[in-house]
Amino acid sequence: MPNCSSSIVGAVLLDCLNSNGGIDEIKIKTFDSTLSGITVTSGVGTLAGAALSGWKMFECEEETSMADDAGATSSTEATTVYTQTITYINNKLKASFRNTLNNMHAMRTHVAIKDNNGLVWLFGYERGMIVSASSGSTGTAFNERNGYSLTLTGREKQPIVSISNTWTALIDA
Numbered sequence: 001m002p003n004c005s006s007s008i009v010g011a012v013l014l015d016c017l018n019s020n021g022g023i024d025e026i027k028i029k030t031f032d033s034t035l036s037g038i039t040v041t042s043g044v045g046t047l048a049g050a051a052l053s054g055w056k057m058f059e060c061e062e063e064t065s066m067a068d069d070a071g072a073t074s075s076t077e078a079t080t081v082y083t084q085t086i087t088y089i090n091n092k093l094k095a096s097f098r099n100t101l102n103n104m105h106a107m108r109t110h111v112a113i114k115d116n117n118g119l120v121w122l123f124g125y126e127r128g129m130i131v132s133a134s135s136g137s138t139g140t141a142f143n144e145r146n147g148y149s150l151t152l153t154g155r156e157k158q159p160i161v162s163i164s165n166t167w168t169a170l171i172d173a
Contacts, residue, residue: 020116023065026088027055027170031108031128038125045122045161052165053173055112064089067113067123069160084123084154086111091147093136101150104131111152112163112170120163120170129154 032038037051065088073080090097108128113121123129132153138146 021066022063022116023060023067023086023088024114024116024118025060025167026058026065026086026114027112027167028058028104028109029054029056031110031124033128035126038122040125040161043159043162044164045125046164047169052169053171055170055172057172058088058090061089061091064091067115067121067160069123071159080157082156082159084129084156084160086113086123086129086152088150088152089145089147090150091145093138093146093148097148098136101131101134101148104150105134109152111154114167120165120167122161122163123152124154125156125158125161127154127156 032051037047037049039046039048065086067087068085069082070085071080071082108130109124111123111129113123115121129152132151134148134150136148
């Protein structure tokens, strides 16, 4: 929850120049509106019990997929909303992924990503995410991608949640 404090706690220093962009892997599970097994303190989430299982992994080709967490505040409306967007690229047209994508268009999800720095983040924590757009394309030339692009979108009250659990703790069971 946002804090209505009128102060900034501590300095903000530049970090080391060793941060890489992009997503290494994505895991997706059906949204649980009760948030059962998810505890968040100061923006860090810990998952336990049922929250650790049911995750389906989506491997990412290097330098293709990305995530964004854009905050916007309206002083006239007294609201802050974080629009969370994940773009996933799958480099092969095939019926099995088409069927998965078709099912995902009809559901709300939690999405965990492991970024290329090894950090794990939870998107769609309180309200979930939906597949807001998708496209399957053959390309036109031999050197063009033949595959899918999908966009997951959510709107949250708070920024993305860092996950304290290891990536391997999120299992498909």
